[in-house]
Amino acid sequence: MTQQHSGGLHHRFLRGLAHSADRPALRIGSERVTYRELHERALVQAGSLVGAKAVGVLADKSVTAYVGVLGALYAGATVVPLHPDFPPHRTRHMLELSGATAVVADERGRGVLAGLGDGLPVPAGTDPSRALTAPLQAGPDDTAYILFTSGSTGRPKGVPLSHGSTCHYFQLMDERYDFTSDDVFSQTFDLNFDCSVFDLFCAWGCGATVDVVPQTAYLDLPGYLDRRGITVWFATPSAISLVRRMGGLAPGALSSLRWSFFAGEALRTHDATAWQSAAPGSTLENIYGPTELTVTITRHRWDPEISPHHSVNGLVPIGAVHPGHDHLLVDENDAESPDEGELLVTGPQMTAGYLDPRDDAGRFVHRDGRRWYRTGDRVRRLPDGELVYLGRLDSQVQIQGWRVELAEVEHVLGACDGVAEAVAVGASTQAGTELVVFYTGDVRPASHLTRSLRESLPKGMLPRRFEHLPELPLNSNRKVDRKELARRAGELLA
Template sequence: MIESAVSGRGLHERFLRGLELSPGRTAIRVDAESLTYEAMHELALRRAGALLAGAPRSVAVLADKSLSAYVGILAALYAGVTVVPLNPRFPAERTRRMLTAAGVSTVIADPVGRAALAETGLDLPVLDESAPGPALDAPVAVRPSDTAYVLFTSGSTGRPKGVPITHASNEHYFDLLERRYDFGPEDVFCQNVGLNFDCAMFELFCAWGHGAPVHAIPPAAHRDLPAFFAERRMTVWFSTPSGISFVRRMGGLTPGAMPTLRWSFFAGEALLCEDAAAWQAAAPQSKIENLYGPTELTVTITGHRWSPETSPDLAVNGVVPIGRVHDGHDHLLLDEGTESATEGELCITGPQMTPGYLDPGDDRGRFLERDGRSWYRTGDRVRRLDDGELVYLGRLDAQVQIQGFRVELAEVDHVVRQCPGIQNAAAVTRPAPGGGLELVLYYTGDRVPPATLRRALSAHLPDPMVPRAFLHVAEFPLNSNHKVDRARLAREAAAMSDGRP
């Protein structure tokens, strides 16, 4: 066995706590396969030993939701290196850029991930999970300032931005969640969001920190979530608010349909009061939390506990408040550069804030130096209520949430402009048929068949970032500042929704 000191405050420490509480109970289940805490621990130690034989800087987990992926995440943390969860179904060029930006030297992949890696053209070693080798005696010690994981967000230059999150940031975050929620070994957690989405860390490490099982949600289960919840005795759910609309379309929001749920968490998009109320009726024993937070602030940084009696009165435009900023953080509201007591761009500083992007050039415009401290500029306009809670009003810039995926409209525009014959492009949003938003792309230049544009964009952008409609115009309307009038384009796109291209 390879000897190693045990870190007391690394993110992996939460799994060790679960191991102590529930050694012989299920830690992760994917379809009919599962691993106990003991079995997963031993596998992760062996794979961590194999990883360290190659002296990696950072390890990518390029896999669908599989036992290989979950053990791989834990193994990288056990090895004391940075883990980079990636979606193997993203376009090859995007994956190549992320692997390169994160300095990945080893990849953990399932068959889908291996195929995706081959398409990038990068010659990176893939961990052979069956190869014998010395296991670690215990997880490698880490420092609080070490990076636990790197996640990527949409970038306005057409290049994804890497966000490193430290062990210290996670320590503060999960310690706070310990005080707020009463999770225990008898809970059953869903693992619903993509592993490259920061909310997956909430799902996994809240469960593992309490010795509870995590169940990966198979795609087919969404057709009848109440039945799946009943079968698995699911108690903790996490999704984007768009998930509520999908369950409604599938007929799953009938009163009392989800009686086993104790906690329901929604994040990634604005949560509407009518959706929260419908979910509450379907899950009457569940507490509902509306969470908010950009990746740069470690998963979520505010939370509002839904109350049918009081929350609707606090809402603005029918949107549930996002709550108060987490303890240990300071925040301020900036209105055109001046601090406001009531409304403005939300800026936050504190222990959950990333130390900066992988590329320092991406820091420009996203961080504010004030009072001798660095503040993260969220780009979100909020209103402060009399009781100190915050209400989300909208984006200051052209960044939006599509199916929980953070999208810079400027990145979509940038990729479209690379298509032959296109002069300029302007992506806007409109309401999607089942709730949430979808993208509509206006462009000038040559008229190009929508199928051609869709195919070209799919080679560079994830599916949520590919517009659902492409509209050719001779020229863009301009506003009073002689800028493209995106608001007018968005109104036009929304007006065409019924007959939608």
């Protein structure tokens, strides 16, 4: 593939503008903003942002937020999406680390900013007399976005994504998918989550519409998708369980969809099967990638005849690494492994490093004269070259000498009668690490669950405690909140 840089990520919006000027670029509830209107508002916003190196966007998924994202790019600045619900000290740290000298905020964001104390930029205003006549250009090495990951230290790590890396990424997306201006993309992700970038710039690159999906839509997702004409769906796999609980996965219920994408968590085969049945006209893909590799770096196209047989522990393959990149699997001694190990990737989608260089240690390594990113994910290579996700390196715990794969326990328990979802976590006690399982579905006696597990697992891998929940807790990115479950497990065993 020939790498071409078009002058910046915002040129994807300009491409959509040229094709769909008077069609909606954005829908939020009853609000409808055309490409022309969003372009003009972004030019006005950009006029107050010129000269800013980085711009914080502190807002809910409001029109203000989307104008802020596009306006920052038009001004030649870096977008720093921030979540109004985050703890104040975390938001302040992100603003300071990113070097943001301007902030675009809606009413709620202004309230948050006012409570962060002195020394931070005030919300940027707008002055039509200062509006730009055209967006400023950006170079391939300039930073388009700064996104923050939670980080193993508990301190958020800033990940800069360049215009060059996003250009490469979206060129691949254009080659792989047949999106058109008639499509309507869901936006289920918050703007500080990297998957939101896929929704925005895949849609805007072809003149399609982005529809911001409210949480209430899940009460009747089939009805919502039908009323809004949504054709491209993207969410975390946890959304499938939620739709199932609301009764929205009947065969053929999601008939408007042409494409269905899932990322951010491991996708289970029985969830993929159920979703495909509900959306029979949709092509389903499981896509995977850490933020450090620009949104997603692998993709597997679901085939109901083949994919289940390639699954491991009930998890759908994550597929092949994107063209133009190299990858390695390494064992616990960092020796290259042909079939299974930690996934390392290098290529044009890889970030140049964290904002704080101290965070690079252990994540970016040099091998064979090249720099690689260590994903921290264990994968297995299938005979056809595709990869299967086995779990995080830290998802393997040792209990009384047994090396326990949490994904294996979850897979076996998920097959038990009445169990809808199961998450296993290790909890430290005075006697060592103990295994606790949280599950949803029907309440079952612990003896019943233990008896089912004994048929497949050695005695040393059996959980000490089973805890029923009406639903699993989700974090701000709508992934299962394993840290919260680990905290609860510690309290239960205390």
